Amino acid sequence: MDFDLPTELTDYLGALDRFIEAEIAPLEAENIEYFDHRREHARTDWDNGGLPRPEWEALLGEMMRRADAAGHLRYGLPEAVGGRGGSNLDMAVIREHLATRGLGLHNDLQNETSVVGNFPFILMMLAKGTDAQRAEFIDGAFDGTHLVAFGLTEPEHGSDATFLDTTAVRDSDEWVISGTKRFNTGMHRATHDMVFARTGGEAGDADGITCFLVPTETPGVEIGTYWWTFNMPTDHPDVHFTDVRVGDDAVFGDVGRGLELANIFVHENRIRQAASSLGAAQYCIDEAAKYASARAPFGRPLWKNQAIQFPLAELQTEAAMLRALIRQTAWRMDRHGAMDVTDAVSMCNYRANRLVCNAADQAMQTCGGMGYTRHMPFEHIYRHHRRYRITEGSEEIQIRRVAGVMFGKRAKR
Template sequence: MDVELPAELLEFLGQLDAFIDKEIKPLEQENDNIRFFDHRREHSRTDWDNQGLPTHEWEELMYEAKCRADKAGFYRYALPKEYGGRQGSNLDGAVIREHLASKGLGLHHDLQNEHSVVGNHVNAQLLLQYGTPEQQEKLFDSILLGKRTLAVAITEPNHGSDATHMETTAVREGNDWIINGEKTWNSEVHLSDYNMVFARTSGKNGDAEGITAFLVPMNSEGAKIEEYLWTFNMPTSHAHTSFTNVRVSDKDIIGEEGQGLRIAQHFFNENRLRQAANSLGAGVYCINESVKYALERKPFGKPLASNQAIQFPLVELQTQAEMLRAFIQKTAWLMDKYGAFSQSDKVSMCNFAANRFCCDAADRAIQVHGGIGYSRHKQFEHIYRHHRRYRITEGADEIQMRRVAGYMFGFMKQQAPKGM
């Protein structure tokens, strides 16, 4: 692996920065849109009287930013060229996400909503890889840049991290399937016409095989949004949903019958790495802002930066950032070279280490800034609250460590790299 980033990627970052300065930053300032990013952000984004969902104005603003990014040729970067993208690699994605997150909170890259001017097209890519031509034709355009999306329903109330003990079932009845069960943390379902629902169709509890992914129309009889779960960082889009005798057919299966967890694992592996890169970038922002403030702030007649009690914790965080950057980029490069499933242990390492790092960096930034750091007039509390979520979603810290241990001690087998 060449430790110098490709010249074309660095050129893309420069073009991206110019676009943000020209198109996105002015939009951020129009019509008091800055309220979505300053100390009023949580209140401005949240419709407290409508189940805590995002406000219409906030979602419209993100949609406008995505449309501008798409028109300028940035939004589809990761997609294949035939779909208007640039065939962006995992390494590209890791570098871009760190770069954008290190700029701090803004309309260019808002992690609470997984919004970015360079889209994280996980669901669209899954649809392209596993969906039938009919499913792709029906859904691809709307979930890529429409105002609708495709929700994913994996997690269950009684089985958070263990998807193999899935209580949601789908039973064949002629050419149809009857789905019964409940899901939680069913994110973005308020914007979704279809839900990718994972259900056991064969096998027994604990089996990785025998789980199938279905495209379920949310207007189906028996499909219901029970409630939205209010969270540490509001607004919420995380629903508790139920499915009672919901009827679907064979044509609604995504991928192969009984192989749904392969789709889920594909989703998790790539998203965990992008999540790590986002956490690295946000942590770097916290460090940079703390260094800047420590040089400016002069209590007792001298800069805070002259105190080793300020310097040393930030030095340790900066050291972690450098090591994480090298590890994340190496892991992304190896995934590009040998396949997404060839580096599962390293992806898990990157994920839990970067997410912890970000929370530590935000906490240290609050401490360095003192009272103003604790206030909502700085971004650190928002960064902490969001990235604290990353230590649970896509697999908690403990699940990531358990996976690494599984490979270390031989309880799990890693997919062999392609061509070896």
Template structure:
């Protein structure tokens, strides 16, 4: 067994670092753009007078960074070559995302809104895997160029993680469907031209089948944004929406009728390993910064690093990072070799443990850095507030543990649901 990072991937990390130094860091420090990353970040990023939405200048800066990354051939790394990508693998994406997150906050990679110069463009990956020929012709270029996008209407106010009991329904009326219901935590809806709405079209509450995905224009009659939910880490782009007798054509169905939920489950499986890698990288950053500070800071005439009360907690965190890194790399490699659903239990293990570990590492970094650690002049409070979200979203850690238990005790099987394809470039 060889645990080295593949030589071509190691070389690509160096190429990415050179690009960031040459193109992205100067942009971050141009025209006071660094206000979005230093102690002013939450205030600078948030339009407090517009429902707490992301500041338009902040989003324009992210778009420019992505444009430069795309021009340099990096942004589409995970996509197939035919769409301008590099056939990026799950292992490659995991290593890249950990590498970037371990460098701390910056325009190269900002996890608060999934921004990175190596894109995790979920909408585009799903469109390539599940879109009809007509949908691909309409959407792929716009999604790749960032001209247009769609949000994800999955979670409902009364059901949270239990998507199989969703109350949103779609009823066929000739060549159209009539959709009614409510969705919450509808992220990115403020700029989305469409919303991918999951609605029950057949079956009974609790059934995994019978739920269909529809691409619904956000300007449709009967489509309302009720409020934006303010969160622990601002700004917010998480909306509560309502659909009242919204009509869409039959061609608005995304993927197979009745199998929409399985599409999202697959997206979750592949996205969770990337999320785990990001949390691992952020945890490593907190540990590294704490070690450096403990060596430099000398209260009472000696370095903090000489105190076992400082050493031992950081040793435990570093040990967990090393073990988790091995499991993430093995799991991502296995997904490339055997499919995303072949190691669903390992994906859940990586995800819930990495998110929890990151919060613990950020909390310890705050403690080691003392008053400055608690202030916004250090990034640890931001890291904690953001990664605390991941312990709930895309399947709370309790849901992840329940999934692992399901495989352990034989209640679930390691195979892809019907209608599920691969969304990685490999």
């Protein structure tokens, strides 16, 4: 087995770096208040529910426009929708590479924006959308006319998605949706919400849940509390659906099979989150090592102390092992599909998200008082990546998936 990366992929990483230096780094420098110690305050409209400031979102939009014009933004999508057909392995390597560069406009994952975008909704649409939905939503996703939020979590149900309280009931040629979603990210700008509701079966059944593309201006859709989080700004509200009426054209995928769409969403996000978390962890390790090499307390280099060396060496070892697992898993996804390696995807995700939190914490400790300040990036990396240990399935749920595959196979044998 050849473990070397393909030449065309390593060449592409170089092209990405040149693009970032030429187009994105100067734009970031012109708007440095969003990336230096003022970043959280500059990005957040504290007097408007803690929402992202319009100027901040406009800057992200300009970054994506430039990346799309240069042919990078849609890299991981099929050529039929303007992409370059990048594989899961390609995307894992690219996302790690971008995060290893550190914080910046090129890869600000707080808003899931990057010069090489992650578009699970487009992949869901290609897999399960009708011809009419594809014609409407795919181009609309890129020209800004159709922005789709994701409504799965509820006030009483998070990881237990098969126990949804939100329902959709047939009434002649319409569906009537009632319920509440929580952390319904992106609703402040969304034109449509991807709402998962029970249409049949019993609580706990995987079948019987249907996904609907609900226009946000539909009567009965009401945005509630925006939840302020560890990492601000917020775009994570409650959304209430009171007798919301939609037609059959709003059904996304097959009736009663909505969780198939949710699986596409989480698997695409999990492997790419894992790669990004690995890259951010490597950045923290590298920066801490640089600091320890330059700092000389008590007249001797800081790195010569085993108390400094050993924690960083252990983190470096774990990063190397995770890199091998993430790339192997992405490679297997390309050949066998995500569901055939679902346990490995979960392993990658929960271990990488845990690693970056540990690496950011250790980097703070290594750099001492300065590491704790907002003038170094570690606190922001920690606050940002800490949420990944909960979103897309908490790490406990992902460990359970690993165990489920282990013991499920044993039971079959």
